[in-house]
Amino acid sequence: MSLLALKRPPARPFLPYGRQVIEDDDIEAVCEVLRGDYLTTGPTVGRFEAALAKTVQAKHAVVCANGTAALYLAASALGLGTGTTVIVPSLTFLATASAPFLNGAEIVFADVDPDSGLMRPQDLEDAIGRVGRADAVFNVHLNGQCGALEDIAQIARANGLKIVDDACHALGTAYIAKNGGASLIGENAFCDMSVFSFHPVKAIAMGEGGAVTVNDPQIAARLMRTRNHGMTREAGEFANRQDGFGADGRANPWYYELVEPGFNWRANDIQCALGLSQLAKLDRFLARRRALAVAYDELLAPYAPRLRPVARERSCLPAWHLYAVQIDFPSVGRTRAAFMRALAEEGIGSQVHYFPVHRQRYYAERYGVANLPGADRYYARALSLPFFASMNEDDVERVVRAVTKILRL
Numbered sequence: 001m002s003l004l005a006l007k008r009p010p011a012r013p014f015l016p017y018g019r020q021v022i023e024d025d026d027i028e029a030v031c032e033v034l035r036g037d038y039l040t041t042g043p044t045v046g047r048f049e050a051a052l053a054k055t056v057q058a059k060h061a062v063v064c065a066n067g068t069a070a071l072y073l074a075a076s077a078l079g080l081g082t083g084t085t086v087i088v089p090s091l092t093f094l095a096t097a098s099a100p101f102l103n104g105a106e107i108v109f110a111d112v113d114p115d116s117g118l119m120r121p122q123d124l125e126d127a128i129g130r131v132g133r134a135d136a137v138f139n140v141h142l143n144g145q146c147g148a149l150e151d152i153a154q155i156a157r158a159n160g161l162k163i164v165d166d167a168c169h170a171l172g173t174a175y176i177a178k179n180g181g182a183s184l185i186g187e188n189a190f191c192d193m194s195v196f197s198f199h200p201v202k203a204i205a206m207g208e209g210g211a212v213t214v215n216d217p218q219i220a221a222r223l224m225r226t227r228n229h230g231m232t233r234e235a236g237e238f239a240n241r242q243d244g245f246g247a248d249g250r251a252n253p254w255y256y257e258l259v260e261p262g263f264n265w266r267a268n269d270i271q272c273a274l275g276l277s278q279l280a281k282l283d284r285f286l287a288r289r290r291a292l293a294v295a296y297d298e299l300l301a302p303y304a305p306r307l308r309p310v311a312r313e314r315s316c317l318p319a320w321h322l323y324a325v326q327i328d329f330p331s332v333g334r335t336r337a338a339f340m341r342a343l344a345e346e347g348i349g350s351q352v353h354y355f356p357v358h359r360q361r362y363y364a365e366r367y368g369v370a371n372l373p374g375a376d377r378y379y380a381r382a383l384s385l386p387f388f389a390s391m392n393e394d395d396v397e398r399v400v401r402a403v404t405k406i407l408r409l
């Protein structure tokens, strides 16, 4: 080894803003499926669905290819097609709007709280007022927090809106009701169905994967059919008696019937084996994430208000998906882009969640840009710092040291 190499401090691993935590037993669970008979839909799909439904205390969980497909399936199951209008908070990932839009619905963007990024009841009221009438709202539990769900549900119900919770950030989050009772996100106490994503930066990873949880068995059956081309093999559902059945009255073994055209949005046994193995670790992963959030909160407390964590919702026990802060970039004298580049040079990743969707090119050209000052203000200060379950408190310290050094706080 050269003298130079001896003097150089050991390279520290790059800390991305989020990543999966895969352990040996996760790998073994996947290998077991690979050695078996089913690579597409087999018994592991149903096992994962049962485990997920139990975890979030829903009656049914329908797993599918990813969170975007889950949002699409939810919109489709609620009949949100041509001639319907769906309200979506602007501070979210593209898919929350694009899924109902691709079903044929028109989108109206709602504003959000500038400090938490969550849609408030008055934001929903304002969006309904702007459009006159709407058919559904897709509420978003940004960063893993949920807002005033009872008030949002009350406004939605009074205006005839269905409610889909985009809970892609919020597996394990609980809502604290006004009467003090807690309900899990996904249990659907204040919505019609909930959508989850198991993308690798989420609380648990499936590679790609998503799910809808729902309590109505008929909607669950429709979701299952729609994720599989919209076809049925259930003889009791066949409308075409002539081709579906033989002279003896028995269903023909080859026959399947198209009820409504759909895509192939199934998740397979390989993905579900990983999902099942990861789901068993959810409590441990979430406890770690909570501890990391506390460590960040404590170390960053002296730098408020120029840099502070997103506002905490009192009606929520969050399962943090991101560690999101709000930075007053003009007052610290650095642009966000320069800050992110300087952080990257220190081996620290960061990301912005999100550029408001109402400002995205396609929607801006289609609908014009609504005045949503809360979304704009939240976005202007938003930054997500490294946050994943295999980080430790030393990593948090390293990030905070780099942040405060670069911002000269």
Ligand SMILES: Cc1ncc(COP(=O)(O)O)c(C=O)c1O
Residues within 6 Å of the ligand: 066, 067, 068, 069, 092, 093, 095, 096, 140, 166, 168, 169, 196, 197, 198, 199, 209, 210
């Ligand atoms: C809020 C939100 N909705 C929907 C999605 C889409 O999920 P997926 O990436 O699994 O398609 C994501 C994923 O990043 C998300 O963060």
